[in-house]
Amino acid sequence: xxxxxxxxxxxxxxxxxxxxxxxxxxxxxxxxxxxxxxxxxxxxxxxxxxxxxxxxxxxxxxxxxxxxxxxxxxxxxxxxxxxxxxxxxxxxxxx
Amino acid sequence: xxxxxxxxxxxxxxxxxxxxxxxxxxxxxxxxxxxxxxxxxxxxxxxxxxxxxxxxxxxxxxxxxxxxxxxxxxxxxxxxxxxxxxxxxxxxxxxxxxxxxxxxxxxxxxxxxxxxxxxxxxxxxxxxxxxxxxxxxxxxxxxxxxxxxxxxxxxxxxxxxxxxxxxxxxxxxxxxxxxxxxxxxxxxxxxxxxxxxxxxxxxxxxxxxxxxxxxxxxxxxxxxxxxxxxxxxxxxxxxxxxxxxxxxxxxxxxxxxxxxxxxxxxxxxxxxxxxxxxxxxxxxxxxxxxxxxxxxxxxxxxxxxxxxxxxxxxxxxxxxxxxxxxxxxxxxxxxxxxxxxxxxxxxxxxxxxxxxxxxxxxxxxxxxxxxxxxxxxxxxxxxxxxxxxxxxxxxxxxxxxxxxxxxxxxxxxxxxxxxxxxxxxxxxxxxxxxxxxxxxxx
Amino acid sequence: xxxxxxxxxxxxxxxxxxxxxxxxxxxxxxxxxxxxxxxxxxxxxxxxxxxxxxxxxxxxxxxxxxxxxxxxxxxxxxxxxxxxxxxxxxxxxxxxxxxxxxxxxxxxxxxxxxxxxxxxxxxxxxxxxxxxxxxxxxxxxxxxxxxxxxxxxxxxxxxxxxxxxxxxxxxxxxxxxxxxxxxxxxxxxxxxxxxxxxxxxxxxxxxxxxxxxxxxxxxxxxxxxxxxxxxxxxxxxxxxxxxxxxxxxxxxxxxxxxxxxxxxxxxxxxxxxxxxxxxxxxxxxxxxxx
Numbered sequence: 076x077x078x079x080x081x082x083x084x085x086x087x088x089x090x091x092x093x094x095x096x097x098x099x100x101x102x103x104x105x106x107x108x109x110x111x112x113x114x115x116x117x118x119x120x121x122x123x124x125x126x127x128x129x130x131x132x133x134x135x136x137x138x139x140x141x142x143x144x145x146x147x148x149x150x151x152x153x154x155x156x157x158x159x160x161x162x163x164x165x166x167x168x169x170x
Numbered sequence: 171x172x173x174x175x176x177x178x179x180x181x182x183x184x185x186x187x188x189x190x191x192x193x194x195x196x197x198x199x200x201x202x203x204x205x206x207x208x209x210x211x212x213x214x215x216x217x218x219x220x221x222x223x224x225x226x227x228x229x230x231x232x233x234x235x236x237x238x239x240x241x242x243x244x245x246x247x248x249x250x251x252x253x254x255x256x257x258x259x260x261x262x263x264x265x266x267x268x269x270x271x272x273x274x275x276x277x278x279x280x281x282x283x284x285x286x287x288x289x290x291x292x293x294x295x296x297x298x299x300x301x302x303x304x305x306x307x308x309x310x311x312x313x314x315x316x317x318x319x320x321x322x323x324x325x326x327x328x329x330x331x332x333x334x335x336x337x338x339x340x341x342x343x344x345x346x347x348x349x350x351x352x353x354x355x356x357x358x359x360x361x362x363x364x365x366x367x368x369x370x371x372x373x374x375x376x377x378x379x380x381x382x383x384x385x386x387x388x389x390x391x392x393x394x395x396x397x398x399x400x401x402x403x404x405x406x407x408x409x410x411x412x413x414x415x416x417x418x419x420x421x422x423x424x425x426x427x428x429x430x431x432x433x434x435x436x437x438x439x440x441x442x443x444x445x446x447x448x449x450x451x452x453x454x455x456x457x458x459x460x461x462x463x464x465x466x467x468x469x470x471x472x473x474x475x476x477x478x479x480x481x482x483x484x485x486x487x488x489x490x491x492x493x494x495x496x497x498x499x500x501x502x503x504x505x506x507x508x509x510x511x512x513x514x515x516x517x518x519x520x521x522x523x524x525x526x527x528x529x530x531x532x533x534x535x536x537x538x539x540x541x542x543x544x545x546x547x548x549x550x551x552x553x554x555x556x557x558x559x560x561x562x563x564x565x566x567x568x569x570x571x572x573x574x575x576x577x578x579x580x581x582x583x584x585x586x587x588x589x590x591x592x593x594x595x596x597x598x599x600x601x602x603x604x605x606x607x608x609x610x611x612x
Numbered sequence: 613x614x615x616x617x618x619x620x621x622x623x624x625x626x627x628x629x630x631x632x633x634x635x636x637x638x639x640x641x642x643x644x645x646x647x648x649x650x651x652x653x654x655x656x657x658x659x660x661x662x663x664x665x666x667x668x669x670x671x672x673x674x675x676x677x678x679x680x681x682x683x684x685x686x687x688x689x690x691x692x693x694x695x696x697x698x699x700x701x702x703x704x705x706x707x708x709x710x711x712x713x714x715x716x717x718x719x720x721x722x723x724x725x726x727x728x729x730x731x732x733x734x735x736x737x738x739x740x741x742x743x744x745x746x747x748x749x750x751x752x753x754x755x756x757x758x759x760x761x762x763x764x765x766x767x768x769x770x771x772x773x774x775x776x777x778x779x780x781x782x783x784x785x786x787x788x789x790x791x792x793x794x795x796x797x798x799x800x801x802x803x804x805x806x807x808x809x810x811x812x813x814x815x816x817x818x819x820x821x822x823x824x825x826x827x828x829x830x831x832x833x834x835x836x837x838x839x840x841x842x843x844x845x846x847x848x849x850x851x852x853x854x855x856x857x858x859x860x861x862x863x864x865x866x867x868x869x870x871x872x873x874x875x876x877x878x879x880x881x882x883x884x885x886x887x888x889x890x891x892x893x894x895x896x897x898x899x900x901x902x
Contacts, residue, residue, distance in 0.1 A: 147424050
């Protein structure tokens with residue numbers, strides 16, 4: 076099928092999940108200083124989940140390592156971002 | 171210069187095995203230099219995403235004559251289509267050329283699948299003598315006596331030394347930032363591309379797009395296709411699949427609170443696009459950042475012991491008519507390689523020597539092209555060109571072609587009325603006409 | 613002590629896309645990796661290696677498996693070898709293990725062989741036991757923990773339904789380890805660079821002193837590989853004549869009561885083995901009692 080849900084899209088991507096997260100979100104900053112929560116909308120892998128208390132829950136396992144969240148985040152220091160260890164993370168096959 | 175164990179000392183260390191890095195590695199290795207090409211993915215291309223049309227066929231042909239005979243290419247592009255979209259209308263400029271250079275060697279451009287193409291190109295560098303090391307992520311530069319003397323790989327005993335470091339580590343270049351050559355970016359300078367590769371039978375592709383044999387077509391879409399988000403969309407034909415994607419400026423996505431993959435779904439459902447993708451099956455979804463601001467986000471390109479090339483240097487031309495990155499990546503990688511070879515001959519790796527990089531970039535038409543189109547990105551990403559004009563063009567065509575018993579109007583009064591009805595002020599319109607002319611005409 | 617670890621180059625299951633109609637797999641999109649259970653077996657072997665000991669890794673597979681063995685060398689294994697012969701057809705576990713056993717005999721036999729208990733591709737889980745049979749060594753499968761104690765090894769095994777068993781076996785022995793016991797260490801940069809061009813010794817049938825006849829095991833034949841299809845399931849209906857509480861109990865247990873097994877906890881091992889054979893014979897799994 077051509078029209079697909081986000082879950083169906085993500086199932087086509089291969090990830091080799093590293094033991095430690097390569098992105099660290101500081102939920103205190105999200106909770107207390109950020110009103111935009113841009114990461115929730117722009118992340119192409121939909122990895123940022125807003126919490127009831129205003130914080131952000133982050134899943135690093137299915138990250139495309141694109142850097143959008145880090146660029147879009149308007150709060151200094153809320154997202155610490157690096158590439159995962161060599162050989163880990165997303166592995167595109169056809170893109 | 172401090173000496174290090176021979177196995178940890180290279181002439182050239184290149185971070186990133188994309189088209190810039192692999193081209194640089196190929197050329198420096200051919201010159202007999204000891205070259206290390208580092209790639210963080212499991213294989214070269216594993217982290218790389220673009221449209222992807224590779225317009226650098228003639229450039230690569232000089233390095234590897236008849237390269238397309240052996241490389242994993244999809245289709246050569248001999249038809250291009252640029253469409254202005256409103257929610258229900260599309261007005262397109264359709265270009266087809268069966269003439270020399272487009273439909274014959276060395277061809278004008280090829281669609282490629284990056285994981286396959288980049289892997290092949292890195293293998294060519296390896297065959298030329300470069301040491302290609304995968305699963306090696308580079309975190310930082312090493313400094314010695316005020317100059318950059320190597321890189322730090324995130325592994326035990328990961329320090330490795332080189333006379334010249336070439337940073338080809340992509341749009342998020344950590345190396346250029348660590349070396350103090352690049353600043354942090356603003357969300358309006360970068361765009362996010364989301365993409366799908368959709369499998370389709372080759373016979374269906376040929377019938378549907380009126381292609382013969384290995385011909386291919388590139389569609390590009392402007393206007394309401396991205397709703398009110400600044401950006402565009404594309405659809406390219408591969409051998410047995412389509413690559414289609416949607417590009418959105420980050421600041422604009424944030425402002426409009428739009429999810430990129432939902433826009434991608436609406437793009438596929440647009441009446442002008444849906445029949446093209448019908449019956450296909452999703453093979454892979456991907457995403458990547460695009461350094462769309464070009465000249466405005468160019469870092470300082472060299473310092474003592476280091477050069478920057480490819481996306482890391484912002485060499486991606488997103489100028490409406492043109493959407494090119496891989497060819498400039500390759501050209502800048504080659505220019506960096508020529509610079510490194512010269513520096514090795516001289517035995518001098520100071521910024522003063524490496525400044526010749528600028529001359530090589532000019533000779534390879536990289537800096538000249540980016541300078542010439544330096545106004546394009548901000549103009550192309552402006553609100554009027556993004557939404558208003560495509561809408562006016564699309565609506566205008568809709569009225570010109572409509573037959574409903576009302577008297578026919580000539581184009582000029584129609585255009586006059588449409589402009590009057592829109593929110594454009596005459597002064598703005600004049601300025602934009604001047605901008606278009608300044609961007610593309612002279 | 614010398615430890616050997618058996619590694620398998622397997623397709624990453626997340627990259628296997630089978631056509632729902634034909635069951636055929638799009639091989640162009642499959643990526644390969646080190647079997648996860650083998651990966652943790654290797655890490656445990658490296659941790660266990662005494663200062664004067666050695667870890668040898670071996671794999672049965674085509675030339676692509678060299679990458680996996682080089683990865684193991686980069687992580688710290690001392691030696692690697694690969695077994696392959698173009699004369700080999702489809703590999704079933706009994707043949708793989710015969711080859712592994714022959715390869716282990718090429719040099720001084722190790723004191724301990726670690727295997728991942730299950731591979732993510734075929735996953736028969738039979739390799740550790742079959743290898744032990746070829747070597748005539750004791751084996752412990754489904755191992756979650758183990759401790760070496762002067763010539764013996766104490767293991768904890770995972771049994772069905774959350775149960776655990778502790779047992780002790782004598783060395784030399786084969787262990788089949790559970791997946792995910794340890795995370796394989798990242799190789800250092802110098803090791804990663806060193807192994808890139810390290811040749812991996814290759815042993816063919818002749819090198820191992822084997823002939824195709826030695827690998828003829830007709831008792832187990834692979835006929836066909838099919839994509840799994842859901843089995844037709846009969847709805848459980850309780851016995852209508854039974855009293856209400858009993859029917860409720862039948863519904864709650866969904867008929868599971870009928871699967872009750874029998875625990876053999878008395879008698880000598882020989883008597884227990886006879887009881888198992890008798891049981892299998894009665895149920896039609898064995899034609900003869902011998």
